[in-house]
Amino acid sequence: MKFIVLAPEDDNHTAPIKWAMEKAGQKVVCWAGLSWTDEGQSSLLIKDDDTMILGGHSVDPGDVIWVRRPEQPVPNPKVSEADKKFAGLEYRCFYNSIAYFLDTLPVWCINSYSAARVIIQKAVQIQLARKCGLKTPATLMSNHPATVREFFARKDARTICKGFTPHVWQKEGQMSVAITETFELTSGQLPSDEVLTYAPAIYQDRVPKEYDTRMVLMGNQIYSYALKNKKQALDWRQDAGLGHVTAELVPTPPDVEKGVLEFARRSGVCFGSLDFGVDAQGQWWFLEINEQGQFLWIDQFNRDARLLEKFCAFVTAPQGSTLPLEARQDLFPSLAEYEELLKHEQVPPVGKPRQEDPFLSMEA
Amino acid sequence: MNDNRVLTRRGARELSEQEVNAVQGAFQRHTLTPCFIDKKQQLLNGDQTIGECGP
Numbered sequence: 388m389k390f391i392v393l394a395p396e397d398d399n400h401t402a403p404i405k406w407a408m409e410k411a412g413q414k415v416v417c418w419a420g421l422s423w424t425d426e427g428q429s430s431l432l433i434k435d436d437d438t439m440i441l442g443g444h445s446v447d448p449g450d451v452i453w454v455r456r457p458e459q460p461v462p463n464p465k466v467s468e469a470d471k472k473f474a475g476l477e478y479r480c481f482y483n484s485i486a487y488f489l490d491t492l493p494v495w496c497i498n499s500y501s502a503a504r505v506i507i508q509k510a511v512q513i514q515l516a517r518k519c520g521l522k523t524p525a526t527l528m529s530n531h532p533a534t535v536r537e538f539f540a541r542k543d544a545r546t547i548c549k550g551f552t553p554h555v556w557q558k559e560g561q562m563s564v565a566i567t568e569t570f571e572l573t574s575g576q577l578p579s580d581e582v583l584t585y586a587p588a589i590y591q592d593r594v595p596k597e598y599d600t601r602m603v604l605m606g607n608q609i610y611s612y613a614l615k616n617k618k619q620a621l622d623w624r625q626d627a628g629l630g631h632v633t634a635e636l637v638p639t640p641p642d643v644e645k646g647v648l649e650f651a652r653r654s655g656v657c658f659g660s661l662d663f664g665v666d667a668q669g670q671w672w673f674l675e676i677n678e679q680g681q682f683l684w685i686d687q688f689n690r691d692a693r694l695l696e697k698f699c700a701f702v703t704a705p706q707g708s709t710l711p712l713e714a715r716q717d718l719f720p721s722l723a724e725y726e727e728l729l730k731h732e733q734v735p736p737v738g739k740p741r742q743e744d745p746f747l748s749m750e751a
Numbered sequence: 752m753n754d755n756r757v758l759t760r761r762g763a764r765e766l767s768e769q770e771v772n773a774v775q776g777a778f779q780r781h782t783l784t785p786c787f788i789d790k791k792q793q794l795l796n797g798d799q800t801i802g803e804c805g806p
Binding site: 548549550554556561562563564565566567568570572578579582583585586588622 | 754755756757758759760761762763764765766767768771772
C-alpha cells in the first residue's frame with residue numbers, strides 16, 4: 388500500500404503528515420494536480436485492467452488516496468492563444484475524469500471525490516444534518532430581497548449573515564484588510580434591495596451559543612474540542628490566529644455522535660472538520676462541515692490532541708479494523724517534533740500558493 | 752463605503768495594518784489555523800478550498 392496525497396508536497400498539512408508517515412516507514416507520494424509539466428502529467432487507460440498514472444506514480448489496488456488540496460489544472464502556457472480556451476476546458480474535463488474515476492478503483496479515497504463535491508454544498512450539508520437528527524438553525528440562502536426581508540421580519544428572531552465562501556479584501560498599496568466573518572444583522576440594518584442582489588448570502592438564526600466546538604471525524608472516531616474564546620466573538624477564527632482561543636477535548640454527546648456518524652454514512656465522507664455551536668442548555672447546533680478542513684492547528688493549541696498521529700493511524704488502519712486510533716497512534720511522531728525540525732530548518736518550509744488566490748481581492 | 756459593495760463586505764471584519772502584523776506574528780506560532788491571514792502562505796490558509804467546479 389502506498390499513500391497518495393493530492394496536494395503539493397509543501398501544503399501546510401501535507402508536509403508534516405508526509406514526514407510523519409515516512410518516519411514510520413510508510414510510502415508516500417504527492418501529486419499536486421494536473422498540469423502540463425512532467426510531474427503534473429497523467430494518464431488513464433480504461434480496458435480490462437484500468438490503469439491510472441499520476442505524475443509518474445501508478446495508482447494500485449489497496450492504495451490510499453488523500454484528496455487533500457489538488458491545485459487547479461494548468462494547461463501549457465505556450466499553447467496558441469486561439470486554442471487557450473479549448474485547452475483549458477480539456478484540462479478541466481480530464482481532471483474531473485481522473486478525480487471521479489478514482490472512486491471506481493479498488494483504492495480508498497479520503498474522501499470519495501463524488502461524495503465530497505456534494506457535501507461541500509452548504510445547503511446539502513445543513514439539510515442532511517437535520518435529517519440525521521442534528522439540531523440546525525433555520526437558514527435562508529437567497530438573493531431575493533423580499534424573501535430576505537420576510538426572514539428578518541420573524542418575531543423574536545436574531546439573525547446572522549455569512550457568505551458561502553471566505554474572502555479577503557486588501558486595500559491597494561496597504562497592509563490593512565477586511566475579512567469575511569459571520570455578523571449579526573437586524574431588519575433595520577438591511578441594505579437596499581439592489582444591494583441584496585449583488586451577492587447571494589446565507590441568513591441564519593443566531594445560535595445562542597456559549598462556546599464553539601470543532602469536531603474532527605476520522606472514520607467511526609470522533610474528536611470534539613471546545614473552543615473557548617475570551618472575547619466571546621461570534622466568529623472565533625481570527626481570534627484563534629491571535630491565540631485568544633483555547634481548544635479543550637470534550638465528550639461528544641451520544642445523540643450528536645450518533646447523528647454525525649449517520650451523516651457520514653449517508654454522505655459517504657469518512658473524514659472532515661465539523662463546527663457546532665453549544666448553547667446554555669448544552670445543545671449542540673450543527674453549523675457546517677469542511678471535508679478537508681484544517682485540523683493540525685488543534686495539535687498546536689492542545690498538545691494532548693495528537694491529531695497528526697491519529698490521522699496517520701486512521702489512513703494506515705488495516706481494512707475492517709475496529710481498533711481505536713489511539714491504539715496505533717504511537718507508531719507515528721508528533722507535530723511538535725516536526726515543528727522543532729521546522730524551526731531548525733531541518734525540514735522544508737511550507738510553500739506559497741503557486742496560483743492566483745481565489746479568495747483575495749484588491750480594493751481602493 | 753461605496754453603495755455598490757456586497758452585504759458580506761459591509762459585515763467583514765476590518766483589520767488594521769497593526770492588527771494584521773499582530774495576527775501574522777501569532778501565525779509564527781500557529782501556522783495551521785483555519786484563519787485567513789498567513790504570511791507564510793501569503794494570506795489564505797482557510798478551511799475551505801476551491802475545487803475544480805467551485806468551492
